[in-house]
Amino acid sequence: MNGAQSLIQTLVDSGVDVCFTNPGTSEMHFVAALDEVPGMRCVLCLFEGVVSGAALGYAAMRGSPAATLLHLGPGLGNAVANLHNAKKAHLPVVNIVGDHATYHLEYDAPLTSDIAGIAAPVSHWVHRSASSSAIAGDAAEAVREAGNSRIATLILPADVSWGDNPDGPAQPLSASLPVAAPAARIDAAARLLGNGKRTVILAGGRELSAQQGELLGRIAAVSGARLMSETFTARVRRGAGSVRIDKLPYLAEFAIEELKSVEQLILVGCPAPVSFFAYPGVPSLLAPDGCEVFSLAGPEEDVESTLQALVMQLGAADAEPERYPLQRGTPPSGALDANSVAQALACHLPEDAIVVDEGITSGMACYPATATAPAHDWLSEAGGSIGYGLPVAVGAAIACPQRKVICLEGDGSAMYTVQSLWTMAREQLDIVVVLFNNRKYSILELEFARTGARGGRPGPKAASVLDLGAPDLDFTALAQGMGVPASVAETAEAFSEQLRDALAAPGPHLIDARIPALELG
Amino acid sequence: MNGAQSLIQTLVDSGVDVCFTNPGTSEMHFVAALDEVPGMRCVLCLFEGVVSGAALGYAAMRGSPAATLLHLGPGLGNAVANLHNAKKAHLPVVNIVGDHATYHLEYDAPLTSDIAGIAAPVSHWVHRSASSSAIAGDAAEAVREAGNSRIATLILPADVSWGDNPDGPAQPLSASLPVAAPAARIDAAARLLGNGKRTVILAGGRELSAQQGELLGRIAAVSGARLMSETFTARVRRGAGSVRIDKLPYLAEFAIEELKSVEQLILVGCPAPVSFFAYPGVPSLLAPDGCEVFSLAGPEEDVESTLQALVMQLGAADAEPERYPLQRGTPPSGALDANSVAQALACHLPEDAIVVDEGITSGMACYPATATAPAHDWLSEAGGSIGYGLPVAVGAAIACPQRKVICLEGDGSAMYTVQSLWTMAREQLDIVVVLFNNRKYSILELEFARTGARGGRPGPKAASVLDLGAPDLDFTALAQGMGVPASVAETAEAFSEQLRDALAAPGPHLIDARIPALELG
Known part of the structure; x- marks a missing residue:
């Protein structure tokens, strides 16, 4: 058994049996080992921000970590923003970051980088595996360190991966459990x-x-x-x-x-x-x-x-709390705006759905509107770094294949990790993306006013930086270009029907909801 | 004059008059100042990997740095991969990274992060500006530190940006010039x-x-x-x-x-x-x-x-070197493959073009084929982190508006920074993207064989991770979704004509070149 095989076997034995990845040459022995060791599901993503965001979404729904497999420092760098979000959310991730062979590092080949340095700001634990016989134990330790709330990053040199590990996999280690307040x-x-x-x-x-x-x-x-x-x-x-x-x-x-x-x-x-x-x-x-x-x-x-x-x-064991009643409301009609989207969502939300919320300004009405919809889980970005929504929806859908995932996504924020759509299509995930298309960084218009810069009124250059028009983004084309069926909604009725139909069908769907931007002041 | 205004004025006075950006709330005073201080061109990108890649391309063609404007640690994290590429290429970049106001950091708000820690592995110089009266001097120092080959990262707290700077801009500082070998x-x-x-x-x-x-x-x-x-x-x-x-x-x-x-x-x-x-x-x-x-x-x-x-x-001053003659060759015909793309490129390459090469396996034939084409510049990724091509083309086109840019791009590598296409459309840049669409990470198939993993033959799981089909990426849809006209070429004749026409027209164009993957062994 080589190091990579013992690593994967140890991860699987420790309960980490999903790996989101965008690998490169230094990870090829890990990739090869997927066919030698049973039990690891490997999900390909086209960009590492999707990898780390999916790991976040998976952990949020499962309470235990997925693995990521990343390609050296730059691949890890691409994952930093959503690792930041995972860290701030106290969610666990086990990062496996491939590196050059140990003996190759001194030659400073192009992809040589300070992996531990890049990992440190977004990890609670960083370790470089020293040998093929150490890697299985390191993997068990990484899973223990991640526990149910931490980021563990294990650096995997290529020769550690391909070298022989006569000891095979390591025993899983128990994480320390959280304790109640004194x-x-x-x-x-x-x-x-x-x-x-x-x-x-x-x-x-x-x-x-x-x-x-x-x-x-x-x-x-x-x-x-x-x-x-x-x-x-x-x-x-x-x-x-x-x-x-x-x-x-x-x-x-x-x-x-x-x-x-x-x-x-x-x-x-x-x-x-x-x-x-x-x-x-x-x-x-x-x-x-x-x-x-x-x-x-x-x-x-x-x-x-x-x-x-x-x-x-x-002595409150028998007290009766105030609860939300079930009250779905009626489908909206007329012009499509943030409120009619929220009304349609409340009307059609399936029992036990998972809502991933990166709707930013346009999504604000959805949370109160769905308080009386059937019971569901609502995921929000604790770390505030946008590019969270689409990949988190991927991870949540992989974690909970029986549940519908609805991703509320702003047009601006969608573009950071838009490659997620391809993985949704490849894995045929039950995700409906509600794309709030207002052709602006509307939140930044709002924030510009709040900071009081230039009396709160952007000049022409600033306005241009807050604007996503010229050219407009065509999200139907983008979704279809990555294999996700899509539709455009320009009225409340059309949106409501498209949402209902998309939720009833299997696989992913994107609704390009053309709404006006938030009116300021 | 506030800190942000004095910062921008100092950058402009120091010769840094292009800023690639994806800003957020903490950068709004910088954005506002663009309308108060003349001379800074600001180019919006939808993802920070585009920002840093564009800065790389700009520096490669101008020999002097552009600025980036990035949003806290996660925004900088997204820029790391192309900053790595810039660092390995010895190209200069001046990063301005916004942060929370100094007094706000202690409260650990969601986006609080270790910006200096994230910057360090991809920077030669990192500095946090301490006050509004220091920021202009810090900016002059950052430009000097960047010189013509280094990465300087200046952290800009929001209150340093919005606070008053009674001293105004700082004098430019001279960088030390490189010296000849002894x-x-x-x-x-x-x-x-x-x-x-x-x-x-x-x-x-x-x-x-x-x-x-x-x-x-x-x-x-x-x-x-x-x-x-x-x-x-x-x-x-x-x-x-x-x-x-x-x-x-x-x-x-x-x-x-x-x-x-x-x-x-x-x-x-x-x-x-x-x-x-x-x-x-x-x-x-x-x-x-x-x-x-x-x-x-x-x-x-x-x-x-x-x-x-x-x-x-x-005593070689009058020696006559061996030179490449001018020899364009004829347009290709028949099936489209990597060689016929190279032949068409050699045939149509304009005088003084800029070729950005991230064609990976499919692009290998282009370099030798163009040795006798009209004189041109060829840019390659010294750092090896993919996601380089499209944004570098953006930066090169901004740096050299009179020249044609041709970006040779693999399908897999295009997806890391595909948002670049939108900036090409917005700025109407003269870029022709030749998209080698072979529906695979062909380089990884090759590398898998070279590492010898599993006898060089991927099993079904590994093969799936190297494959970009299921679903196929439709790059025409992706380009059009971001406002870039696109066409599909399936024969050598069609490709050759599309390339000729695209090079003759202003503005961006993408050719989805459907080619077979590299044949192995």
Whole structure:
């Protein structure tokens, strides 16, 4: 058995049995080993930002890591943006990054690069495997290090891959499990919840599950605290039957307004809320001065057990939370805009769907509109780096082949990782892409105004940089060019029907939703 | 004047007057300042790999840097692969990377990242500007540090951008100029060239100019040395009237064969030749054992003056070099394949064209076929990271608006930075993309065989990872989706006519050249 074979066998034995890849020459022995060692599904992506985004989406839905296989420093570089998103979402990824043979590095061939240096800012653990007999143990260690929330990057020199490993695969290693918050913290939270002050419990981080929502709902029912979720919780279970939890608005001004009378903020799985960007004259911290901020559980702790303990402490086990009813609404009619898209989505969303949200300004109406749609999971980009939506949809669909995935995608953000469409077609994934085509970086028009630059009014050069027209992007052509059937919707009725039909059919489909840009001011 | 305005004014005053960008919120004051400060051309790209590749192409043709404007760590991450290519090509780039306001960093907002850490592996110089009054001086320093061969990365916090800079722009700083090799080295080279041994002079690095070619030709004429160029010299002036210089083959086996009887290797602007990748049983160094390797001038030295001095020393000023004649050949007919594409290119190449070569396996025939075409520049990817071709063509066309650019592009490699097509359309650049569409990562099929993995024969899973069919990519649809007119060529006649017509018309055009994949073994 060679090093690559022992590596793949160890990954599979450790539960990592999907590999998203864009390989090169230095990874050819790994690729060859896929046919020698059973059990690893390998998904080809045409660009490494798709690879890392798919790994993120897979981890969000499975709670355990996929592997990536990347080609030296530049291939890893292309994966950095979505690894950043995965890291900020506390989601696990095991990166396997091929390198030149150990003895070849000193000659500084063209693709020689500082792989560990590129990996460090987006990894919790980086290791270069030293030999073919070490690689299997290194792989087991990488999976342990990734656990359920971390990025582990294992550098695989080509000769480590092709050399003989007489010891074969390594035994899987157990990751340390997250633990609940200590009793003292639970006591303190219970005291805060009983002191009569205006309280918000803000939950978020890696996941806000159905069970966490239930527990939060009981706590709110007995304490009167308001439940809110982070703006970009990586995964939220929501919809009809779920406990009511309001999302903190994206815009700092609105979030500050929402929180202005809060006296206590209890954090569950997330840090204190801060403005996404800094703006002249706008504070970074969103909670008002004098608000007590108390962290009940951090993102690395066992949030569910912590909430369970708090429910017990409060005697809230039988409390009845406020829930969202099932209320689909009617299909929209008339002009197509962000609101009618949201209305159609609420109307047609299938039970147990997965919504991947990179709709940016145009998608903002979709979240509130679907609160009473059938129960579903909602994935958001915790790291804020665009180019997240399409590849995350790929990974989510690979993780959950029985579920429908709906990807809400802005036109500008779609273009960073547009190659995802090809993998959707190749793997015939059940993904409906709702492409908000407003021919602008609408968010940047908004942000330009918010920063106050040039009195908030772009001159002609700036306006040109925020504009995606001239030429317009034809997303139907782009999708079809990569094998994904597509349609154009210019009215609410057309959009609604196309969405319904696309959700009823197997395989991917893109709807080019021609909508007006956000009206400013 | 705010910090951003003083920054842009300093860049313009320092000769950096083109900025390739994909900005975000933290860069909005820079964007606003484009309308306040005259002289900076700003080119929008839809993905940061296009930004950095365009900066590379611009620098290759202008010999001086463009600026990039990038959005925090993830935006810089997306630019890493082509910055790697620029660094390996010894080409200058000035990166401006926006960051959160200084006071906002401590709150670890979603896009907070280790920008300096991401920059370091692909930069010679990294600096975070500390204040609005420092930014102009920092910009002048960045341009000096970039010089004509280095990557300088300047981190621009949002409040440094929007804060007041009472001092205004800074004075440009002079970069230190490269110097010629010392006399002792020139003497030593002259002695080697006179000792009667079989000698190859290998030239390459950043540029092999017409003047360098002339000088090398005279040296070869009097010494009998053979002239060769590196496989991936970043820029070579060649074609009819140029001195004959043979390119070292890409495949290590062929390169070793080519060099096997060489007793002395004299290096000019490049390191000793090494195998692009390592393969079991193939040596890393391509020169034979016992061959004396002598470096006349490194890539950071003044190669032209060094060669000038050597010509004087050898008394070769009046020697007549061997030159390529003008010989265009006839248009091809019959089936379309890599050879008929090369024949058509040789037939139609305009005087003073710029050829950007990322044709990979399919493009290999084009270089020898065009040796006797009208004089032109040939750009190759010195860093080996694919996704180079299309954006480099963008940058070259911006740098040289009067010249025709021909981009030889593989189907697989096109997909990494396919968003370049949109910028070609927006800026109406005179670029003809010859898209070698063989529906495979043909180079990886070849490399798989060369590594000897699984006896050189991919199993079904490996074969699937090397295959770009299922679904086929429709590059006509992709180009048209981004506003670039496109046509399909399936015969040699059709390709030849489409190439001729596209070169005669203004603006971009893509030819989807449907060719068979390389036949192996």
